[in-house]
Amino acid sequence: MNFPSTLVEEAVNELSGLPGIGKKTALRLVLHLLKQDMPHVEKFGNAFIRLRKNIIYCKECHNLSDREVCDICLSDKRDPGIICVVEDVRDVMAIENTGQFHGKYHVLGGIISPMNGIGPSDLQIESLVHKVLSGRVTEVIMALSTTIEGDTTVFYVYKKLSKLIEGHLKYTVIARGVAIGDELEYADEVTLGRSILNRVPFSKS
Numbered sequence: 001m002n003f004p005s006t007l008v009e010e011a012v013n014e015l016s017g018l019p020g021i022g023k024k025t026a027l028r029l030v031l032h033l034l035k036q037d038m039p040h041v042e043k044f045g046n047a048f049i050r051l052r053k054n055i056i057y058c059k060e061c062h063n064l065s066d067r068e069v070c071d072i073c074l075s076d077k078r079d080p081g082i083i084c085v086v087e088d089v090r091d092v093m094a095i096e097n098t099g100q101f102h103g104k105y106h107v108l109g110g111i112i113s114p115m116n117g118i119g120p121s122d123l124q125i126e127s128l129v130h131k132v133l134s135g136r137v138t139e140v141i142m143a144l145s146t147t148i149e150g151d152t153t154v155f156y157v158y159k160k161l162s163k164l165i166e167g168h169l170k171y172t173v174i175a176r177g178v179a180i181g182d183e184l185e186y187a188d189e190v191t192l193g194r195s196i197l198n199r200v201p202f203s204k205s
């Protein structure tokens with residue numbers, strides 16, 4: 001792309017660095033922003049700066065939050081004995097939309113992916129194990145993508161919790177109504193809701 005202005009080029013480069021946005025789309029967005037009045041553009045830019053500066057990760061479940069502990073963790077209407085383990089905030093939002101889950105969450109912040117250089121220590125796995133060991137947790141539901149990385153993560157956590165699983169702890173995975181390779185956030189609400197209700201005990205084979 002030959003740009004008539006380095007300012008336009010810089011803006012396009014920044015936007016096209018975002019996932020799912022190519023140079024053409026980035027240029028269209030930049031030209032759109034150029035037509036907006038100044039207060040609008042400032043509000044737009046400031047929203048991202050404020051987001052990055054002020055966002056808090058809930059210290060209990062690691063979900064994005066405005067406060068130290070998020071609303072779901074604070075709620076006494078949610079069962080603290082059932083923990084649904086997910087990859088990121090999009091999954092929490094998708095599962096909340098189903099209205100079928102009334103326990104609490106634990107957000108790993110990703111899944112184990114050697115290809116992308118993500119190992120167990122990059123994720124919130126130790127704090128999950130700690131929570132399960134020290135709390136009154138009766139069930140851990142693994143609601144991860146049905147990919148090799150998702151399966152690897154489910155197995156890794158299983159090994160970490162195996163002593164407890166041999167005892168009283170239920171360790172389940174969501175039903176595979178979510179097709180293999182699908183990401184949770186793309187599953188429709190009815191299917192996702194059903195996969196949680198029809199969760200099954202994890203089996204190693």
Ligand SMILES: [Zn+2]
Binds near residue numbers: 059062072
């Ligand atoms: Zn929380």
